[in-house]
Amino acid sequence: MIQFEHVVKKYGDATVLDDISFTIEPGQFAVLIGPSGCGKTTTLKTINRLIEPDDGTVRIDGDDISEVNRVQLRRRIGYVIQQIGLFPNMTVAQNITVVPKLLKYSKEDCDKIVHDMLEMVDMPYDQYAHKYPSEMSGGQQQRIGVLRALAASPPIVLMDEPFGALDPMTRSALQDEILHLQKKLKKTIVFVTHDMEEALNLADVIIFMENGKITQMAPPEEMLKNPANESVKNFLGKHIAVDDPSTLTAADFLRTNVVTVDSKKSLRTCTAQMMRSNVDSLIVTDENDKYIGTVSVEDIKSVSGDDLRVADVLKNDRETFRVDDDAKRCFDKLLSTKDNYVIVLKHDDTVAGIITKTSIAKALAERLWG
Amino acid sequence: MEYLTKMIDLYGESLLRNIGIHLLYVFASVSIGFVLGLTLGILLYRSEKYAKIILPVLSVFNTIPGIVFIGILFLYLGMKPATVIIALSIYAMFPVLKNTFVGLTNVERRYxxxxxxxxxxxxxILFRVELPLAIPTIIGGLRMATIYTVSWSVLAAMIGLGGLGEFIYQGININRNDIILLGAIPAAVLAIALGLLIDVLQRKVTPRGIRKELNRR
Structure with a gap:
């Protein structure tokens, strides 16, 4: 259990940690998140005393850590840093056993640890144990970085944006791995990130920080449901809980780049316009941009005469919708007719846009998967 | 041919003796200078405050010509090998000290x-991380110190203490170029040979993991 009690840290006039208090339960995966400079990394480094607070107490399992020898303390806390920080002069095996060796484990124990650890992340011992960091990819290096932190089985592991520098694929693979390890080893993990997606994937509890204060501390679901303020909401961004579907309106699915034609235009202009835009029907508006109907290729083909205007052939038999109409009604309509789109109007009867089957599918996908 | 056998008869023995003396000066001063430079380099690296004051002072000191320094020491200590070795050790110390300091300072913060x-x-941290990572730079300093010392050791002859400088001064005095070369060529060969030796040493002591990185630079 990690407890912060009224912890304050100042650099000159700047208050980096402003009276922080919170508790992380044993076995919890806690993620510290917030805009840069919010104090999340400072909070993390306070736990292994890389940074000493000016005021307040940090306790681990009830003991005030300022009374523990800091070198001893750090050997009991795993630490993974942002830029990996594997020692380039040491092999994988030597890197993994840095802490066990500091703790004076026997050579046999160290060997066993290297075998066990590499096995845990499916990196064959014979292939990797004697490689140097420079001979491996970034993802492999950070896997070893994590193993180094776990090697002496510390109950607490601190991770400072460990996957920040990795490509998205490797990153999500490592996230899965760390979750798996956490489940298996039941560590208390404190993890700093600025990536909300990462936080939502990993956290049992998210601690959102801003200007050296904790804005909100809550499980991911809770935070999504009830973000404490605007900046939490902004950070959650696209991940924020999907609104109740019954409140979605036509406006949520609009395609606004639609091709319209003035009813006074000649059919020739109208046909040219269709060809240019590669469509087979156009929305017709009057001189005030108000909707008056549609015109299709078939409509034009069925008449002849050079002096005909769009107004002469337009059809006005379509049901139109308003921007604040229930999205489900538009959707039902779209599925029940042969038309490829439905027309949505603003309250002044000008055209707001159209809803196509594709735009519905796209908008739904965006809401579901971000 | 006749000339060569004559030269060997006349100077062979003293050439060998003087190469020996020369090497002795080099090894003694470089060893002492290396230990001093390494130690001071580490100490200065650890105390930034002093480094800011001491490093500039040292580099001014470094610009004093060796010949002047040996001359001054000679006044105080007299004609003893110690005079030469002390002077050369101090000069050998500079590049080692500087490179140790720079090598340690350049170790990336993340490590x-x-x-x-x-x-x-x-x-x-010093012995397991910082020094191993700084080793290539430190050995670079040792290499410089060794090569410099080979040429500075010539100055020993100035106060009559032998070494390859003896031939050079003698040659100048009696105006014989072949005698000057008898000192100069072995000195140059020594400098090159010792430089190569240290290159081999550098490869041996550089941790394998950072050798590749170095090659890439």
């Missing part, structure tokens, strides 16, 4: 932070 986070104390 030190990782080491500290793993629970290493300062001594462990």
């Amino acid at each position: 030190i932070e990782a080491a500290r986070g793993c629970g290493m104390n300062n001594r462990q």
Whole structure:
């Protein structure tokens, strides 16, 4: 259990940690998140005393850590840093056993640890144990970085944006791995990130920080449901809980780049316009941009005469919708007719846009998967 | 041919003796200079405050010509090998000290932070992380010190203490170029040979993991 009690840290006039208090339960995966400079990394480094607070107490399992020898303390806390920080002069095996060796484990124990650890992340011992960091990819290096932190089985592991520098694929693979390890080893993990997606994937509890204060501390679901303020909401961004579907309106699915034609235009202009835009029907508006109907290729083909205007052939038999109409009604309509789109109007009867089957599918996908 | 056998008869023995003396000066001064430079380099690296004052002073000191320094020491200590060795040791110390300081300062912060986070104390960080990573630069300093010392050792003859400089001064005095070369060529060969030897040493002591990185640079 990690407890912060009224912890304050100042650099000159700047208050980096402003009276922080919170508790992380044993076995919890806690993620510290917030805009840069919010104090999340400072909070993390306070736990292994890389940074000493000016005021307040940090306790681990009830003991005030300022009374523990800091070198001893750090050997009991795993630490993974942002830029990996594997020692380039040491092999994988030597890197993994840095802490066990500091703790004076026997050579046999160290060997066993290297075998066990590499096995845990499916990196064959014979292939990797004697490689140097420079001979491996970034993802492999950070896997070893994590193993180094776990090697002496510390109950607490601190991770400072460990996957920040990795490509998205490797990153999500490592996230899965760390979750798996956490489940298996039941560590208390404190993890700093600025990536909300990462936080939502990993956290049992998210601690959102801003200007050296904790804005909100809550499980991911809770935070999504009830973000404490605007900046939490902004950070959650696209991940924020999907609104109740019954409140979605036509406006949520609009395609606004639609091709319209003035009813006074000649059919020739109208046909040219269709060809240019590669469509087979156009929305017709009057001189005030108000909707008056549609015109299709078939409509034009069925008449002849050079002096005909769009107004002469337009059809006005379509049901139109308003921007604040229930999205489900538009959707039902779209599925029940042969038309490829439905027309949505603003309250002044000008055209707001159209809803196509594709735009519905796209908008739904965006809401579901971000 | 006749000339060569004559030269060997006349100078062979003293050439060997003087190469021996020369090497002795080089090894003694470089060893002492290396230990001093390494130690001071580490100390200065550890205390930034002093480094800011001491390093500039040292580099001014470094510009004093060796011949002047040996002359001054000679006044105080007299005609003893110690005079030469002390002077040369101090000159050998400079490049080692500077490179040790630079090599340590250039160790990336992340490695030190990782080491500290793993629970290493300062001594462990120094010996397990900082020094191994600085080794290539430190050996570079040793190489410079050795090559410089080979040429500076010529100055020993100035106060009558032998070494390959003896031939050079003698040659100048009696105006014989072949005698000057008898000192100059072995000195040059020594400098090159010792430089190569240290290159081999550098490859041996550089941790394998950072050798590749170095080659890439």
